[in-house]
Amino acid sequence: MSSSASSISGMREKRLRVVFSPAAVRDVERLETAVAVALVRDIQTYLEIRPVPFGKSRTKKLAGFDPPLYRMRSGDFRAYYRICGDEAVVLAVTRREDSDKRLKRIAEERRRY
Numbered sequence: 001m002s003s004s005a006s007s008i009s010g011m012r013e014k015r016l017r018v019v020f021s022p023a024a025v026r027d028v029e030r031l032e033t034a035v036a037v038a039l040v041r042d043i044q045t046y047l048e049i050r051p052v053p054f055g056k057s058r059t060k061k062l063a064g065f066d067p068p069l070y071r072m073r074s075g076d077f078r079a080y081y082r083i084c085g086d087e088a089v090v091l092a093v094t095r096r097e098d099s100d101k102r103l104k105r106i107a108e109e110r111r112r113y
Contacts, residue, residue, distance in 0.1 A: 016051055016088045018044045024079075027093040039093065042074045047081065047088040062103075069106065071099075080106055 020028065020040075028036045046058065051070065058073045069091075072079045078099045080092045094102040 014086070015048050016083065016086055018047045018088050018090065020090045021092075024090040024093050039074055039077055039079075043072065043079050043090060043093070046072060046074075047079075047090070051081070051083055051088045065107070078102075 028040060031039065050057070051059065052061070060071050062069045062071055067082055067084075070081050070083070072081065076096050078094055078096055079090050080094075080103065081088050081090045083089075091106055092102050
């Protein structure tokens with residue numbers, strides 16, 4: 001593991017396994033192939049090492065969700081996910097302009113992943 005993946009105290013950060021829910025898989029499949037491949041690679045790489053917001057981050061813990069819900073920015077896209085044990089479960093992937101509508105749907109579903 002590279003030194004950039006180490007914490008300040010010298011201990012290794014716990015790496016999470018990134019899992020895409022069926023809904024998130026459908027979201028990604030609707031995208032152009034090149035965009036989808038780059039987006040999935042970005043999500044996996046970032047969430048596996050730094051799923052919880054720290055400092056100026058591309059991730060944000062969203063208020064008002066139980067269990068906690070997080071958002072990750074990747075260009076014009078947003079990935080919504082939850083941390084469940086040693087997994088980061090991606091619930092949805094959407095374009096920035098559609099994110100409010102999709103977030104409301106996630107809130108209404110109240111699924112516990």
